[in-house]
Amino acid sequence: MDTCAEPGELIRRSRDTLREVAALTGGDFPQAAVRDLRSAEIFLRSGESGLLRELSGFDGQGPAGARIAAALARVSALRTAIRDSRLAAHTAAMSDLQRCLGRLRSASSLQDLAQRVPAEINRLGYRRALFSSLTGPNWSARSAYAYADPQLSADLVRVGTAIPGQLGRELPETEVVRNRTPVLVEDAQHNPHVHHRLINLARTKDYVVAPLVGRGQVIGLLHADQHVDHDHVDEFDQRLLGLFAEGLGCVFERVVFHEQLAAMRERLREQADAVDDVLDGLPEAAEPPRRADPLEQLEGPFAELTRRELDVLRHLVRGESNSQIAAELFVSPGTVKTHVKNVLRKLGVANRAEATARYHALVRRR
Incomplete structure (x- = not known):
C-alpha cells in the first residue's frame, strides 16, 4: 500500500475496499458516505471489525477464509496509509501556522490586524472564518472570510455587528471566555445554545472557537468551520485554532506596543514643534558685556x-x-x-x- 498517496486516491481505494468488505460480510458500508479521510477511517475500522468476526468462523482453510484474510490485510494497510496522510497534513498545518503568524506581524495597526486575521485562518485550511471583538458580555463581528463568497463575508460581519453574541446566551463562547480554551461545537444546527442567526446564515454544521487573549484577559474570539479537505472540523482543528489564537495574542500585544510608541513619538514631535514656535516668536536677547579678567x-x-x-x-x-x-x-x-x-x-x-x-x-x- 502506498502510504504517500493523495487523499483523493485514498478515498477512492477506501470505497472500493468497503464494497468488497460488504460483499464478504453482508454488512452495510455505504461508499457514498465516505467523503473524506476521517469518514473513510471510521468505516474502514467498522469493516475491519466485521471481517474479524467473519474470520473467526473459519479454521483458516478454504478459499473463503483466504479472501477474508486478504481483505483484512488490505483494510489494515489502507487504514495505516490514511493515518500517515492525516499526520502529514497535520504537520503541514503546523508549518502553515508559523507562516500565518509571521505575515500578521507586519500589521501596521490594530484595525489592519483585525481585517487580516480571517484571511490567514483561511490559509490555515478553513473555508470560513470570523474574528470578533469582546466588549463586556458582548462579542461583535469585526471581520470575516468566506472562500469564493465575498457576499457571505460581508453578511457575516453585518449580522454579527447588528446582533452581537452574548456571553451566557451562547454557551460555547461563554465556555471559551470562562476557561480561556478553544472549544469544538458539533451539530451546530441542532444546538439550542449557539448564535443561530450566524449559524443559519453560514449553514454551519460544526465549528471551532478559540479565545484571543491580550494583556491577561480575553479580548476577542476566533471562529472557523469547513476545512478545505472536508466539510467538518475535529479535535485537531480545535487544537490548531487554539495555537493560532495564542500566537495571535502575542502579535496583538506587539502591534499595541508599536501603536503606543508611534503615538508617543507623535506627541513628542508636536510638543517640540510647539516649543520651537514659541522660541521663534521671542526676540533674540543680547548677551551682557563681559568684564575681562x-x-x-x-x-x-x-x-x-x-x-x-x-x-x-x-x-x-x-x-x-x-x-x-x-x-x-x-x-x-x-x-x-x-x-x-x-x-x-x-x-x-x-x-x-x-x-x-x-x-x-x-x-x-x-
Whole structure:
C-alpha cells in the first residue's frame, strides 16, 4: 500500500475496499458516505471489525477464509496509509501556522490586524472564518472570510455587528471566555445554545472557537468551520485554532506596543514643534558685556599659579579673610592659608597687600 498517496486516491481505494468488505460480510458500508479521510477511517475500522468476526468462523482453510484474510490485510494497510496522510497534513498545518503568524506581524495597526486575521485562518485550511471583538458580555463581528463568497463575508460581519453574541446566551463562547480554551461545537444546527442567526446564515454544521487573549484577559474570539479537505472540523482543528489564537495574542500585544510608541513619538514631535514656535516668536536677547579678567591671559609669575591658587587670589584682592574665602570655595580655612602662602611665594611678595598691588598693576597694563 502506498502510504504517500493523495487523499483523493485514498478515498477512492477506501470505497472500493468497503464494497468488497460488504460483499464478504453482508454488512452495510455505504461508499457514498465516505467523503473524506476521517469518514473513510471510521468505516474502514467498522469493516475491519466485521471481517474479524467473519474470520473467526473459519479454521483458516478454504478459499473463503483466504479472501477474508486478504481483505483484512488490505483494510489494515489502507487504514495505516490514511493515518500517515492525516499526520502529514497535520504537520503541514503546523508549518502553515508559523507562516500565518509571521505575515500578521507586519500589521501596521490594530484595525489592519483585525481585517487580516480571517484571511490567514483561511490559509490555515478553513473555508470560513470570523474574528470578533469582546466588549463586556458582548462579542461583535469585526471581520470575516468566506472562500469564493465575498457576499457571505460581508453578511457575516453585518449580522454579527447588528446582533452581537452574548456571553451566557451562547454557551460555547461563554465556555471559551470562562476557561480561556478553544472549544469544538458539533451539530451546530441542532444546538439550542449557539448564535443561530450566524449559524443559519453560514449553514454551519460544526465549528471551532478559540479565545484571543491580550494583556491577561480575553479580548476577542476566533471562529472557523469547513476545512478545505472536508466539510467538518475535529479535535485537531480545535487544537490548531487554539495555537493560532495564542500566537495571535502575542502579535496583538506587539502591534499595541508599536501603536503606543508611534503615538508617543507623535506627541513628542508636536510638543517640540510647539516649543520651537514659541522660541521663534521671542526676540533674540543680547548677551551682557563681559568684564575681562586679567588672569585669563597669564604672564610672568601669575602663570605659575594653579587653578585653585588663582581662585584664592581673586578673593584675596577683594580684601576677604581666610574664613570668608574658605566659605566661598567650600574648603577649610587651613587649606586657604596654605594656598595664600603659595600665592605669595610664587608672586615673590611678602604679604597680601603686595599681592594685591601686583594684581592691580596687571589690570592697569590691560
